[in-house]
Every structure is written in structure tokens, then in C-alpha cells.
Amino acid sequence: DAKTTQPNSMESNEEEPVHLPCNHSTISGTDYIHWYRQLPSQGPEYVIHGLTSNVNNRMASLAIAEDRKSSTLILHRATLRDAAVYYCILRYVFRGSTLGRLYFGRGTQLTVWP
């Protein structure tokens, strides 16, 4: 399974944009890039995912490099509630569906200062 590399920690001030990087140099053509986050004492929650094109949703934006070897999760205006561990995960698509297996690394601990 393709691996991802993320910084251990990042910091931001409230209401500033945050760019969380992820390297996935061994990504295959069928791997989707997923981001989940885990708030303190909670289970992970889905943030966003994409394959090749940049993606936006109400929580964040996902910018994917043209060669797909890296991606960046963008939080446009960080809030205190965004303080969490962010996981960048690759998924394998088989026969039109993933096998549902998520491989979590240690993720990036985001600290947001008021």
C-alpha cells in the first residue's frame, strides 16, 4: 500500500489560512487521496477526498499536485475547533469501489492559537 508523509505538527493563529502538506510519492493511478481529522477524545471524521482535480467542500479545499505525488489540505480560516490531528490517507479503488481499508499514519497535529 502506498504510504504518505506528513509533518508531525503545525501551528496557526485563529482566522488565518492553514496549508497542511502531504507527500505520497508512490501513489498509483487508482489511489484516491483522503483526509480525515480527529478531534481530541473523538473518532476520526471525514474531511475531503479527491483523485486528480482540486476539490472544495464546506470544511476545506484539497489541492492536488499535477503529478499527484503531493497534496495540500487548505483550511481557509482556522478556528479553535479545527485543532485536531489531520490524517492524509490513500485509498485503493477496485472494481469501482474501494476495499474500505484506511491506512492511518501519525498525521499532523494542528494547534490553533486564539
Next chain:
Amino acid sequence: NAGVTQTPKFQVLKTGQSMTLQCAQDMNHEYMSWYRQDPGMGLRLIHYSVGAGITDQGEVPNGYNVSRSTTEDFPLRLLSAAPSQTSVYFCASKGTGGTDTQYFGPGTRLTVL
């Protein structure tokens, strides 16, 4: 819609005891899985199921059993608890459609003395 529920929230066991962690989902999801999370680590997959009657091993299956008799429930059994199984356990589910989003339960914090 309750989503994914887990019971109990906390549990303390003695070495050698057995117990079952319960997981249920009300979203009619085919896929369910169990993860464990140790301090400072990401989640590791224990077992998963792609539908009723079908289960398979993940990365760290030793010491755990699962079964899937219904779509809704996916219990995780610890046969003989060991201190190394002290961890937080998360259950997750997803549908088979293209959205691919996994929904996680709130977790069970297990301590084995």
C-alpha cells in the same frame, strides 16, 4: 440516525478475562471495521467485514475475533485480555457507493491490568 454507536465507553479488565466490544450502525452500511489507537499513534486496522457473514483480518488481528451475523452489528471479542491490548478501539462503517466516506464511532477506552 444514530450513526455508529459503541458500547461500553470505558472498560477495565484483568489479564486473562474476555469481553466483547459492541458496535452497531443504522445506516445500512455493508462495510464495517475495527481499529485500535495507541497513545501518539495513528489507527491500525484489526478486522473488517464487507457484509454479513464475511470477515477478514487487518494489520493487527492477533488476540481478537469478529463475526458479522447482521448488517447492523459487528462485535469485537477479546478472547484472553493482555496488557498489550490496552488501547482505544474505534468501529467504523461505510457504504458500498462511490462516496467512500467512513463513519467512526466515539470509541471504547480499554485498560487491561
